[in-house]
Amino acid sequence: MEIVYSESRLEYYMQHAVNASPEHPILIDDFLQDAIEIDVDAISDGVDVVIGGVMEHIEEAGIHSGDSACSLPAFSLSQETVEEIKIQTRALARELNVIGLINIQFAIQNGDIYIIEVNPRASRTIPFVSKTIGVPLAKIAARVMAGKSLQEIGFTKEVEFPHIAVKESVFPFNKFTNVDVLLGPEMKSTGEVMGIDKTFGRAFAKSQLATGIKLPLSGTAFISVKDTDKSKTLKIAQGLQELGYRIIATNGTADYLNKNGVTAEAVNKVKEGSPHCVEVIESGEINLVINTVFGEQAIKDSFSLRRSSLNQNLPYCTTIPGASALVGALKALKEESLDITTIQEYHNF
Helix, strand or coil: CCCCCCHHHHHHHHHHHHHHCCCCCCCCCCCCCCCEEEEEEEEEECCCEEEEEEEEECCCECECCCCCCEEECCCCCCHHHHHHHHHHHHHHHHHCCCEEEEEEEEEEECCEEEEEEEECCCCCCHHHHHHHHCCCHHHHHHHHHCCCCHHHHCCCCCCCCCCEEEEEEECCHHHCCCCCCCCCCCCCCCEEEEEEECCHHHHHHHHHHHCCCCCCCCCEEEEECCHHHHHHHHHHHHHHHHCCCEEEEEHHHHHHHHHCCCCCEEEECHHHCCCEHHHHHHCCCCCEEEECCCCHHHHHHCHHHHHHHHHCCCCEECCHHHHHHHHHHHHHHHHCCCCCCCHHHHCCC
């Protein structure tokens, strides 16, 4: 799978896709740029449909759902949008006569709701949702498939809960020297972790710590983003500066930030010669990295930057939504230290 932005790249992909799988057709979808992806898990007995959870992906649509972090409940959607998604979920489950679990992936762009796919089965998010709401969804679904109704089981209403849970993916990048850490439509993760707390920032922070990443409460942030992301990066850089972080950026990004009131020191890209950003990272001067790129050549040119970040075990973000969530986590950690609560205590609400 690949997201194609140019005719030349489409021709390249078509040639290689045919060689890789000549007996299967090539499917082409219209890509929704800058869309929010939503996962919904529900149980249907053919009459009643109960929503297990509406999850909002942190990374934008286009990142494989298995690789994207997600939040339950949704953290940025309006209540009206969430209710409309629930209405559509119930309608689809009934129309398809689903008996058991159903997973639906939606995309939201400019207020419009799109259906990406509908799967009449359990999804990888079922354990995450079940732990969040304190209900064994797979067990209930098995009983429904064996002939019990949701009324007979006693599961007829969506569970309301006061906490926030964040699912984060675990990647094996450090075991493969030539693999890029950039996320895309092909799944690369090999596991998942979960963070629960009373706010999104704290829950996201816990999920990052659970993957083995150390979140620095001070130090230097390195930023290098593609042109279309520069305006979106401004708020992130401002947040880091307010938290006391020093900012180093590649020349174009640094120039944009400085012109817009954020103090940023400039450093060369690797192709621009020494001293460059990889040397600064490998010197131990950088504590977190934000890097977005566009285009085949730019991805190749910045590969060493992302690998050096990985080798230094630095928190790194390759999407703007991921970087925004990270800043929120750092702010939450600065305001109050994390505490530990058992999963059972969360369900005694």
